[in-house]
Amino acid sequence: MSFKSILQDMKGELGSISRKGFDVKFGYGMRSRSQRVVQDSSLAPVDAFKQSCWANMPPELLRDVLMRIEASESTWPPRKNVVACAGVCRNWREIMKEIVKTPELSGKLSFPISLKQPGPRDSLLQCYIKRNRSNQTYYLYLGLNQASNDDGKFLLAARRCRRPTCTDYIISLNCDDVSRGSSTYIGKLRSNFLGTKFTIYDAQPPNSAAQAVTKCRSTRLVSMKQVSPRVPAGNYPVAHISYELNVLGSRGPRRMQCAMDAIPANSIQPGGVAPTQTEFLHSNLDSFPSLPFFRSKSTRVENFHSGPLSGNKEVLVLRNKAPRWHEQLQCWCLNFNGRVTVASVKNFQLVASPEDGADRQENENVILQFGKVGKDVFTMDYQYPISAFQAFAICLSSFDTKIACE
Known part of the structure; x- marks a missing residue:
C-alpha cells in the first residue's frame, strides 16, 4: 500500500x-x-x-513504516510527507524526531529547526536567494537545479529596514509576514552607519542547554497575555561581520571577516562539535510559538555567549578567500564550480581563518559561497559548522553598497 x-x-x-x-x-x-x-x-x-x-498499530511496525517513508522521501516537494507524518499526533511526532537526523548527518532539511542547525560536513547544501527590489525583501530557497529555472523549497525571508543610524534585516520563517512582531521571527542582521560592520542576532540562545535570559522587572504583556519565562525576550549576538576599509581607494575585491561568536574554533577539527539547537523555545511545546517576541532595551542581551563558548575558548573566524587576477580576462576570479555565472563585487567564498602555525591548505575548505547568477538571483551554498540562518544573514550583509570598501 x-x-x-x-x-x-x-x-x-x-x-x-x-x-x-x-x-x-x-x-x-x-x-x-x-x-x-x-x-x-x-x-x-x-x-x-x-x-x-x-x-x-504495534510500535515496531509504526516505526518501520515511518523509517521507510523518511528514507524514500529524500528531496522536496515529496519530503513534505515526512513533515505531515510528524503532525499526525504526539506519538508519531516523537518517533519522527528520533528518525530524522540533523542536516549535519543527513544532509537534508526537514523541519523548521533544521535551518538553525549546522549544515552537512562533507558537501555544500545548495540554495539560492531571490531579491525583490520593489519592497526590499529577500527570499531563501532550497534549490538543487539551476536557480533561475527552479522554484525550489522556500526556507527564509528577510526584509530590509533602513534607519537613521543603521540598517536592519528582519529574518522570518514566513514569507508573507516579515516583521519583529511576527511569531515566525527568528533573528535579524544589523549594520553600522557606514555599512562596514554587521551583527547577527538570534531570537533565542544558540544552544538550548544554556538559557541565560535576562528577566525584566516589569510584567511583559502581549495581547493581554503574559509571556512565558521560557520565551527568550532578547537578541543574542551569534556572529560579527566586518568589511575592511579601502582607505587608498584602489579598485579591488571586498575583504571581509566573520567572527562566529556561537561556534568554537575547534569545531572544524576532527572530533569537533558545533552547538546544535534541537527545538524552538516557546511556551507551547506542541506548536510553533504563537506569541510575538517584543524586545526593549531593558530585556535585550547584547553580550551573550552560550554553550561551548561560555569559557575562554576561541571563536571560529571566517575570512573571504582571496581571488586571483586573471590576465586574459582582466578581472578577479574565484572557482565557484559553475555555481556563479555573473561577475559581481558581491561574490565571495568564506573559509576558516588559519590558526597560528597551522597549514593554510587545510583551511581552504569553502564553508560558504555566494554569487550572482541573474539580475536578482544569487546562489548560496553552505556547509558545517554554520547553519542556513547564519549563512543567509552573512549573505545579506553583501547586498549593501559599501563605498568605503570598494
Whole structure:
C-alpha cells in the first residue's frame, strides 16, 4: 500500500468517526430539546484517532513504516510527507524526531529547526536567494537545479529596514509576514552607519542547554497575555561581520571577516562539535510559538555567549578567500564550480581563518559561497559548522553598497 493511499484511508476513517462523534455529542437526531440536553451532558468528546485502526498499530511496525517513508522521501516537494507524518499526533511526532537526523548527518532539511542547525560536513547544501527590489525583501530557497529555472523549497525571508543610524534585516520563517512582531521571527542582521560592520542576532540562545535570559522587572504583556519565562525576550549576538576599509581607494575585491561568536574554533577539527539547537523555545511545546517576541532595551542581551563558548575558548573566524587576477580576462576570479555565472563585487567564498602555525591548505575548505547568477538571483551554498540562518544573514550583509570598501 502506497503512502498516499494510507493517508487517504486515515483521512476517511478520521472524518467518518469525527462526524459520528459530532452528531452524538450535540444530539443530532434526537426527538426533543430536553432529550438533547441530557445527551449533551452525559457524553464525553470522542477522540477520532484513538478509535481508528492506526492507534492500535504495534510500535515496531509504526516505526518501520515511518523509517521507510523518511528514507524514500529524500528531496522536496515529496519530503513534505515526512513533515505531515510528524503532525499526525504526539506519538508519531516523537518517533519522527528520533528518525530524522540533523542536516549535519543527513544532509537534508526537514523541519523548521533544521535551518538553525549546522549544515552537512562533507558537501555544500545548495540554495539560492531571490531579491525583490520593489519592497526590499529577500527570499531563501532550497534549490538543487539551476536557480533561475527552479522554484525550489522556500526556507527564509528577510526584509530590509533602513534607519537613521543603521540598517536592519528582519529574518522570518514566513514569507508573507516579515516583521519583529511576527511569531515566525527568528533573528535579524544589523549594520553600522557606514555599512562596514554587521551583527547577527538570534531570537533565542544558540544552544538550548544554556538559557541565560535576562528577566525584566516589569510584567511583559502581549495581547493581554503574559509571556512565558521560557520565551527568550532578547537578541543574542551569534556572529560579527566586518568589511575592511579601502582607505587608498584602489579598485579591488571586498575583504571581509566573520567572527562566529556561537561556534568554537575547534569545531572544524576532527572530533569537533558545533552547538546544535534541537527545538524552538516557546511556551507551547506542541506548536510553533504563537506569541510575538517584543524586545526593549531593558530585556535585550547584547553580550551573550552560550554553550561551548561560555569559557575562554576561541571563536571560529571566517575570512573571504582571496581571488586571483586573471590576465586574459582582466578581472578577479574565484572557482565557484559553475555555481556563479555573473561577475559581481558581491561574490565571495568564506573559509576558516588559519590558526597560528597551522597549514593554510587545510583551511581552504569553502564553508560558504555566494554569487550572482541573474539580475536578482544569487546562489548560496553552505556547509558545517554554520547553519542556513547564519549563512543567509552573512549573505545579506553583501547586498549593501559599501563605498568605503570598494
